[in-house]
Structure formats: structure tokens, C-alpha cells
Amino acid sequence: MDWSIQEISKLAGTTSRTLRHYGDVGLLEPSRIGSNGYRYYDDGALVRLQRILLLRELGLGLPAINEALRHNSDSPGALRSHLQWLRQEEDRLARQIASVEETITRLEGGEQLMAENMFKGFDHTQHKDEVEERWGKDAYATSDRWWRSKSGAENEACQVEISQLSADWSTAAASGGTADSELAQSLARRQFDWLSGMPGLPASGGKLSKEYFVGLGEMYVADDRFGANYGGKADAEFVRDAMAVYAEKHL
Amino acid sequence: MDWSIQEISKLAGTTSRTLRHYGDVGLLEPSRIGSNGYRYYDDGALVRLQRILLLRELGLGLPAINEALRHNSDSPGALRSHLQWLRQEEDRLARQIASVEETITRLEGGEQLMAENMFKGFDHTQHKDEVEERWGKDAYATSDRWWRSKSGAENEACQVEISQLSADWSTAAASGGTADSELAQSLARRQFDWLSGMPGLPASGGKLSKEYFVGLGEMYVADDRFGANYGGKADAEFVRDAMAVYAEKHL
DNA sequence: GCTAAACCTTGACGTAGCGTCAATGTCAAG
DNA sequence: CTTGACATTGACGCTACGTCAAGGTTTAGC
Incomplete structure (x- = not known):
């Protein structure tokens, strides 16, 4: 007892195209092929087809289904x-x-469609390749997970904090003060503290690594995304310099 | 201030290939193209690119992003x-x-990885919504549990039985007999007996409810899945009529 | 001035799972 | 014999690029 391709497709609730495709990829061959090239399927093929369709409905890919059926259909x-x-x-x-x-x-x-972008470039996770090269893959992955794991409220608080910090940097840079001014140094400390709250960052002696902190400042200049979100390269350089001064003094 | 394709790709944390693709699909054109064919992007393009990437992370497709940005980036x-x-x-x-x-x-x-499909369309559980509306949620749930609770062997036996019944219906319909012919009526009785073995179905006086039996026949016609597994709507009508005749005579 | 490295271009295939023509051959019914 | 239903292979389409490939450009060093 065997059926034509259209008969079996209706029996199983699928289409003839699908059956041809399964034949092409070796998932379900016809049990017989007529001299005219027609495909015919027997009841063994029907059972297999139904198993295939069941697994497909469960979301498995065709190769996975093939494996599952080839290995052990009931495991x-x-x-x-x-x-x-x-x-x-x-x-x-x-x-x-x-x-x-x-x-x-x-x-x-x-708010504008920029929210996270303002934040972007402030931590290292936006410099993925470079940070992985310089501080290892864990630094990126850990920090990224941490960020993504934050709840909406926490996240928002974070955003506010960083936005504020960002705005303050802008103001300070625009005010024409120097990188070692009190204002700039207090901002550098806030930045340091904020970064210290993130896990997975390179540390030494229980504190955020000096090398990392200075390097991040350099990234701000090197990677224009940071400047693009602020007043341009000059602001980035101001931030970098203030961070460098802070690092020399306290780290 | 503009950047080469690789510079801006790093700035935004993506690849040059992606930028070329966005250019191809008209999502983000370079702000300038050098005489050598090189693409250059300015900061306006960077902002747009960042918005694109933000929306992309939210899972929007490129056409949707294009719409969103063209229409109103902040709505x-x-x-x-x-x-x-x-x-x-x-x-x-x-x-x-x-x-x-x-x-x-x-x-x-x-249990085995069974084909519930052979069985499809023959009992009411495949018409979930309608059956719940007409005979209550229990009818569906009980019958479904019953079916699922059967062991592999039982299940297979069931399959054979129902396949046979199904095939016989097809033959009878194709043979051109009437719904009140002896053949058709014997099939209706087999169908009735089979359904009687399922728990949770509406009954009256210890027997399967006449209303349910007739209604199921109507469903076969109304829901094309049934006809699709057989010779089409005509066969479904044949089955329905035979069932109705049987119900009048015996229920 | 030459060369190698690095970066640019266009073009095209591959991905998952078929849907959907297109061109053409086959079979059953009237 | 014709018509219509059904069969075949072949090939493009879809998402969003990754990944060569072949070849031109620019840059840095000698």
C-alpha cells in the first residue's frame, strides 16, 4: 500500500513541495520511484513523515530531526x-x-532615541574587540552580562547617573577649566567610582586597575563614538586628561 | 569630519560589510563617495547608524527600521x-x-514518538475551539488526556483501527453508494463504536449523545482539515450524511 | 621609486525551509 | 483525442549579513 506524493502530503497535513524537499535533503526518501519518475510512499514512510512533522512542530531543525530519528527516535x-x-x-x-x-x-x-548611546562609550563594553585584546574576553562578557541583567528600575537609575555624569563632564569641558582643576578631578572620581561598581573589570590591589582606567580614557579619544556623543574630540581629550591626572594621584 | 567605512564600523561596533549592506538596501547611504569609489560617512550618518543599530538590537527588521526612522524617529x-x-x-x-x-x-x-496525525480530524480534539464552545472545556481536555495516556502499543493499535476506518470511508465514498446504503451505515456504526470508547464525550442515556455524533459529522464538513485528508468536501459530506442517517435510526 | 601591508571596491555564494512560478511530461476520464 | 489534474526538475525569493575572491588604492618603509 503506497500513496502518491500528493496523497501522502494530504494524509500528513503538509505539501508535496515539502516532501520533495525532504527527499532532496535526505530526510525522507520515497519508498519507491516509478519508471516515470513519480515518487511513491508506503506506510513506513508515512510513520517517519509524521514523526518528522511532530518534531518540526516542536521547533527542531531538519538536521536535528534527522539525527534524532537516525540515532534513536525514542530517546x-x-x-x-x-x-x-x-x-x-x-x-x-x-x-x-x-x-x-x-x-x-x-x-x-x-526622550530621544539615543538614550543608551549616551552611555555608550562610557564603559568599555562598546569597545569589544579592543577590550578583549587588551583585558581578555571575560572583561567584556562579564560586564555585558551585568549590564543586561539589571532590572528596568536599576537600569534607569544607572542611566540617570551616567547621563548626569556625562552632562557634568560636558559643562566642565565647556567652562574652560584645566584637567587638574578641582571640578575635573571630582568628576574623575565619580567616574572612577561608577566604574568600580561594575564587575569583571581589571583590578589590582582591590581597586580598579590604573592601567585600565587610563586606557579607558585613551579609548575615549581614540574611539570617536565618545566624542560624537559630546562636544567632539576636545571634550574627550579633556576627560582623558582629567582621568590620567586622577590616576596618577590616586591609583 | 568624516570617516572611512572601517573607521565608522568600529565606531558603531559593527562591520564594514553591514554598512555596505545598509547602503545596498537604502537604509544608510554614505554621506560622500570618493572619486576612487570609497565610502565616507559623516557624523550625521553616525547618529543614524547608531539609531539603526539600537532598533536592530530591539529586534526590528531593516524595512521596519527604515520606516521608523523615515516616519518619525521618536514616535x-x-x-x-x-x-x-x-x-x-x-x-x-x-x-x-x-x-x-x-x-x-x-x-x-x-511511549513512542507517535503520529497523532493519522488520527487527525476524526475525533473532535482537533477542533478544539469549536468543541469547547459547544460541549465545554472538559470534553476536549478529558478526551485529549485519554488519548495521550495510551501506551505505545495501544496507541499503535488505535492508529491502525482508525486508519482502516478512514480508508474504508474513502472507498465507500468513492464507490458512489448513498449515505443510507448498508455499507455506509456499517461504517457509521464502526465510527460510533470507536467514539463510544473515548471518555469525556457528551452522552445521554448511557450512549453517546446523538447531538454530539451529528455535530461531529457537521464539523467534518465545516473544517477542511477533514476533507483534506480524504477525497475532499464531497467525501466529508458523505460521511456526515451517513452519520446523520445512523443517528436518526439508532440514537 | 619600489614593494608590501592594509584597506577599498564589486560580485557572488551560503544560510533554513520551503513557497512559488516555469516549462514540460504523464495519466485518467469523457 | 482532448482536457484537466498531477507529476517532474530547475531556479529564484526571503533575512541580514559572513565569507571568500579578484583586483584596484593608499600608505609606510626601504
Whole structure:
């Protein structure tokens, strides 16, 4: 007892195109091929097809399905790892939804579509490649995880803090003071303190590493994103210099 | 002040390939193109690029981003509809996760990776919404549990039985007999007996409810899935009529 | 002035899983 | 014999780029 390609496709609730595709990728071959080239499927193929479709509905990819069926159709191994992936996706989606909601809220509050960008460049996570090269992959990953793990409220508080700091730097730079002025140094200390609150950053003697702190200042100048969010390169240089002075004095 | 393609890609934390792609699809054109064909981007382009990347991280597609930026970069309209889609995805994922977990549990219980599809359309559980509306949630849930609770062997036996019944219906419909022919009526009785074996179905006087039996026949016609598994709408009508005749005579 | 390194260009394939023509051959019914 | 339904292979399309490939440009060092 066998069926034509269209018959079996209807039996299983799919399309003939799908069956041809499964044949092409070696997932389900016809049990017989007529002299005219027609594909015919028997009930063994039907059972396999139904298993394939079941697994597909569960979200597995075709290669994974092939593996699962080839290895042992009744062992939950493939499903377990697939479940992990699904949970990760769920997490990712949840975070993305939270981000979108937050962004909408901020837009409604009259803020610009720049919010995180102001923050960008202030910590090292935006200089991924360079930071990985200089301080190792963990520094980036840890800090990034930390940032992403913050709740909406915490996140917002962070944003406010960094926005304030950012605005104060701008003001100070515009006021024409020097990098070793009291104002600039107090800002450098706030910046240091803020960075100290982030985990995974290079430290020495329990404090944020001097090398890292100075290097970050250099990045601000080298990487124009920072300057782009402020008054330009001059401001970035001002910040860098103030940080360098602070580092020499206190680190 | 403008940057080369690689400079701006690093500034924004992306790649030159991405920038070329954005140029190709008209999402972000270079602000200037040198006589040698080199692309150059100014700070206006940088701002736009950063907005693009922000929206992209939120999961919007490139066309949607283009719309959002062209229409009004600070209106949350696009984000709202995107949020809806994200929530749907979240729902879908949650359901998929539940299904996978259930499947794993059943596999651990020694059950087979069964084809529920052969069975599709023949009982009411495939018409979930409608059956819940007409006969209450219990009818669906009970029957579904019953089905799922069957062991692999039982399940397979069931499959064979229902496949046979299904095939016989097809033959009878194709043979051109009437709904009140002996053949059709014997099939209706087999169908009735089979359904009688399922728990949770509406009954009256110890027998399967006439109303339910007739209604199920109507569903076969109304819901194209049934016809799709057979010879089309005509066959479904044949089955429905035979069932109705049987119900009048015996219920 | 030459050369190698580094950076630029366009072009095209690959990805996941089919949907959707297109051009053409085959089969069952009237 | 014709018509219509169904079959075949082939190839493009879709998302958002990654990844060569082949070849031109600029820059830095000798």
C-alpha cells in the first residue's frame, strides 16, 4: 500500500513541495520511484513523515530531526538540548521585550532615541574587540552580562547617573577649566567610582586597575563614538586628561 | 569630519560589510563617495547608524527600521507593533516549550514518538475551539488526556483501527453508494463504536449523545482539515450524511 | 621609486525551509 | 483525442549579513 506524493502530503497535513524537499535533503526518501519518475510512499514512510512533522512542530531543525530519528527516535536526547535552546530563546525574547517596553516608555517621556548611546562609550563594553585584546574576553562578557541583567528600575537609575555624569563632564569641558582643576578631578572620581561598581573589570590591589582606567580614557579619544556623543574630540581629550591626572594621584 | 567605512564600523561596533549592506538596501547611504569609489560617512550618518543599530538590537527588521526612522524617529508607533509581535513570539515559544517538556515526559514513560496525525480530524480534539464552545472545556481536555495516556502499543493499535476506518470511508465514498446504503451505515456504526470508547464525550442515556455524533459529522464538513485528508468536501459530506442517517435510526 | 601591508571596491555564494512560478511530461476520464 | 489534474526538475525569493575572491588604492618603509 503506497500513496502518491500528493496523497501522502494530504494524509500528513503538509505539501508535496515539502516532501520533495525532504527527499532532496535526505530526510525522507520515497519508498519507491516509478519508471516515470513519480515518487511513491508506503506506510513506513508515512510513520517517519509524521514523526518528522511532530518534531518540526516542536521547533527542531531538519538536521536535528534527522539525527534524532537516525540515532534513536525514542530517546529524548535531542529534545533535551533543544529544550535548552528554547529556554535561551525565551530568555532573550523576555529581555528584548523589556528593552522595547523601556524604550517606548522613554520615548513617551520625551526622550530621544539615543538614550543608551549616551552611555555608550562610557564603559568599555562598546569597545569589544579592543577590550578583549587588551583585558581578555571575560572583561567584556562579564560586564555585558551585568549590564543586561539589571532590572528596568536599576537600569534607569544607572542611566540617570551616567547621563548626569556625562552632562557634568560636558559643562566642565565647556567652562574652560584645566584637567587638574578641582571640578575635573571630582568628576574623575565619580567616574572612577561608577566604574568600580561594575564587575569583571581589571583590578589590582582591590581597586580598579590604573592601567585600565587610563586606557579607558585613551579609548575615549581614540574611539570617536565618545566624542560624537559630546562636544567632539576636545571634550574627550579633556576627560582623558582629567582621568590620567586622577590616576596618577590616586591609583 | 568624516570617516572611512572601517573607521565608522568600529565606531558603531559593527562591520564594514553591514554598512555596505545598509547602503545596498537604502537604509544608510554614505554621506560622500570618493572619486576612487570609497565610502565616507559623516557624523550625521553616525547618529543614524547608531539609531539603526539600537532598533536592530530591539529586534526590528531593516524595512521596519527604515520606516521608523523615515516616519518619525521618536514616535513609538513602530515599536508598539513590534512589541505585539514579540509577545506573540513569546507565547508561541512558551507553548512550544510546554509541548517539548510533555513529549520528553512521555518518552521517558516509554511511549513512542507517535503520529497523532493519522488520527487527525476524526475525533473532535482537533477542533478544539469549536468543541469547547459547544460541549465545554472538559470534553476536549478529558478526551485529549485519554488519548495521550495510551501506551505505545495501544496507541499503535488505535492508529491502525482508525486508519482502516478512514480508508474504508474513502472507498465507500468513492464507490458512489448513498449515505443510507448498508455499507455506509456499517461504517457509521464502526465510527460510533470507536467514539463510544473515548471518555469525556457528551452522552445521554448511557450512549453517546446523538447531538454530539451529528455535530461531529457537521464539523467534518465545516473544517477542511477533514476533507483534506480524504477525497475532499464531497467525501466529508458523505460521511456526515451517513452519520446523520445512523443517528436518526439508532440514537 | 619600489614593494608590501592594509584597506577599498564589486560580485557572488551560503544560510533554513520551503513557497512559488516555469516549462514540460504523464495519466485518467469523457 | 482532448482536457484537466498531477507529476517532474530547475531556479529564484526571503533575512541580514559572513565569507571568500579578484583586483584596484593608499600608505609606510626601504
